[in-house]
Amino acid sequence: MLRIMLQKMWQKKWMNLSLLLGCILLIAIAVSFPLYQKAAYDRMLMDEFEKYMGENGNWPMVIHMTAYCQRDNKGTIGRMEDFSREIYDRLGVPEYETIYYYSILRGVLTSEYNREDAQNMALSLSAMTELEDHARITAGEMYSESGIGEDGCIEVIVPQITMTTKELLLGEKLTFDSLVTAEGDPISIRVVGVYTGNRTEDFYFQENPENMFDTCMMKPELFKEMFTGENASKYNITVNIYNLPDYRTVHEDQVGSVTDATVYLTGESPFRKVIKAPDYKGILDEYELKINRISQTLLILQIPVLVLLAAFLLMISGQMYEMEKNEISVIKSRGSSRVQILRLYVYQGLAITVAGALAGVPLGAFFARLLGSTRNFLEFDLNEMLDITYTSKALYFTLGSMLITLLCISIPAIGHSRVSIVNLKQNKSIGKKRLWEKLFLDVVLITVSLYGYYSFRTRLSDISQDVLSGKSLDPLLYISSSFFIVGCGLLFLRIQPFVVSLIYLILRGVCGPAGFISFMENIKNSRKMQLIQLFLIMTISLGMFHATVARTILENAVDNTEYVDGADVVLMERWNEIRDENGTPTGIFIEPDTTKYMDMDFAKGFTRVYYDDEAYIRKNKNQRTPMTLMGIHTKEFGELTELTPGLNNSSYHELLNELANTQGGVLLSRNFESIEGIKIGDRIDYYNGKGKALAGTVVDFVDYFPTYSPKVTVIGADGNATEADNFLIITHFSYMKKMLGTRPYEVWISLKEGATGSDVYGFVENHNLLLTKYVNRPEDMEKTLTDPLLQGTNGVLTLGFVVTILLCAVGYLIYWILSIRERELIFGVLRACGFHRSEIVKMIIIEQIFSGVFSVMAGIGIGRLTSDMFVPILQASYATSEQILPMRLITEASDMYRLYGIVALVMIVSICTLIALLFRMNVTGALKLGEE
């Protein structure tokens, strides 16, 4: 059996190689999905954690237990400590740091020195584990090993703030008035050192020493010995335990269990009441919502490609059985059982599938890395590859895809194994209607997709809202477009013979014998070509559609990031406000030195921008409409910023010119016109955030202006998010300076070509800038481009496109080679009858025009239509809360040329191969073939 199988496979080596190719691709695509997800989601998780760290300056995973133990005689403190050690196991995340912080209620002390404000002297005697390893001593020294001085005083160190507010002296001895040892002896402390520590440098300092203005720290071991354990019942102790699990080890697949453990800790555990709700729970919840959405989106985008691959396998194996039909029927007629024949094919399928998996899994890993390096549609950055790890999920995907390929290869054999030589002869007729034609599958698919189209079209904004609130999407949303493409393709195939007949009727008189045969072949035999034609149509239309989807989603996201950021870099330094002798702010600021901005050799230039989002206009005495106020240098601003054309009625620079030419002029957001009824030329009074009155003449209205969002989401008192109008006034920087004096402004910087975010970082660090606002567009852009949803979408679509093209080329070539082989005898006859070779070539070309070029044209038409109809809907599902600019449908001409180029190449290669095949054909040889 094995020998027969191998022999059979060798005979049809090209077909089997094509099957193997399909198999490898299917398995690779299927496996790349979980591999990419794992890597991208891990990266995304780290990004989320680090984003938190950046925004909050704290370790992203902190579980804080806090309890006030009043005369603890039940051993609560000990149990809390034990439980805190368990936390890491429960979470399944290793420990990064655990800080135990004990504190005895503030007690009044008397100094050894005679102090004026003796009654104010109160300190909490506290201890933090391992403080000696983290604290930096700025004066004096750390408490000694024993923690007790020679004179029996407890040695303590205090933060600078305590030192200052309590006016303590280094070496000062103080005695607690009422705090005594367990034995009843008075407790004295001696300040031996001043320490400092900073959370931004060391996450150990969950409590900022600068906020501990009445705390003194003693040696923790000594503290525990003196005040906890058996002695705990005599003291009131506040215990704070900070558990810092090492977030860097958390992987995507652990998120569920970490969340569950956290819910247990804060909701069910015996210490739920002392555990504060941790911030990371929110991060993880949001993360899970996000990855679910991404997984769903990517899966749905991959399905058409997988279906296409399965169809390819079915097509090739079907074609192969068609060729082996005679053999099968002969074997069958000689008494082989159906099961034996089936077994032969299943073994063959198994051999191909196993070989496919061996090559497909590594290829899948490569695909996954490629997905992670996607920069745009058909663009990869191979330096930015993801690290791939195999997971159990990937194994399931491998096995699942192997089963599918095995089925695809073997299923066609079931039908064929039934055929005996008698049925075969009876079945040779052509021209029977296919099942899909009888079932009107084309009409059904188009109807369903149009239903989907119209129902989604009417509720586009709802889709965005659903997405933003994390609801799962109706899969029909995605499937509609695929249905539409297949439906239209089938409809085209139904109509095609009529079109060809019509063309034939018109050309009947003038077409020569070659044309005649080609026409007839296309009219009568069109059904044989349907599968390959559908394949071509789907490749092209899906390719176009996917290119448009990918471009549109990405470019819109990029445009939006550019818009939201305003400039390449926006920063605002911390300004110092001058205070009067009573300490009240005077409203006069010290302007930081701006000459340093001239030294930025990586920048094209900078401009100053007043930005006040607490400004308002008065409707009447009591009613204020809040708005954003911007003061700009029109010329500099126009040089440094850009706006996508078409967003406003006039061009961006015209608007700025209008403003520049009108002294005291203002540009208003469009809603001033539509809601407040203000017209061009009106005079408008407005107020800055401090209530200073300003005024201006309305020059024009803008719909969009860098950073400006016409709508803002406002969280109401009930906690519900509602959309509110956002108003904007743009005026001259100089005018505001004149009216308000020098006030804090932002610096907008435009970078030179090739400058990076780190150049800006370096600048900020070198000048020790303290910033209250920092926008770094290159970094934001990088984040946008590597956002797993966008990147995954682009990657999947690109990969899908490349795979489809490959399949299409192979499928097309195989179809035509077989079709020519099948007709070798007829070609021989024609040549014998005096047909010129050129006429045969002409015949093949005409046939290619009808099958290939017609399909390509249909594919282009359907692709365009599908893009126009469905891209806006699909886009809605990529909505982000920050999407401000209206969505634009983007088709990159180069994508289309690339697509057409590849298709043209495929067709030319196949025509050339066919012609070469024809030229090798010997007339008398072909005729002999018929006699055998």
Next chain:
Amino acid sequence: MSENIIETKGIKRAYDTPAGRFWALKGIDATVPAGCFCILKGRSGSGKTTYMNIISSLDDPTEGDVLFEGTNLKDLSQKERENLRRRKMGFVFQSVSLIPSLNAFQNVEFSLRMAGIKINRETDKRVEECLKIVGLGNRITHMSYEMSGGEQQRVAIARALAHRPSIIFADEPTAELDSAMAARVTEVFKDMTRKEGVTVLMTTHDTGLMGAADMIIELDNGNRVY
């Protein structure tokens, strides 16, 4: 029947095989008068098909000349030979050689197109006439898969005849047919020479069909023996 349509002089054809040169034809001289029904007879491997391929310009002799209506085929280019085949010659092959996507009528009409004849009412009549000659006047719209082997072969004969060629080459046209059908097909050929004045050169190894021939050429082992 006054002129010779074909004249061959010393036709030799050799094939290079691993075992050395093999002479399939060893110098055949023959003349076929126009309008006769000539049977080329011989056992399998006697060189019938090779000889027929050479005189129908499908193959070149290693030595010797073929004169077709007085023209030496050697003097014709590939293209001229092809034109000669499509205008002056008709072919019937042993195996079914109909174009599957065409019906009986279109298959016959096809030879008219090949010969460069403009399709019109007249040609339609001619097609029907040819199908009638082969006894298939009532099956003109049938596709090839709807007909029996004999019927398909008769359509092929009608196709070979339709463009009024000077000669029809029929290579073992009866090999796949039963003897009654073979006799019928032979009769059709014979009939055609009478009605259309066409020359028919048919190869066969079936001795039962010899009676119908006006002329017999017999080959054996590459030599003419009769």
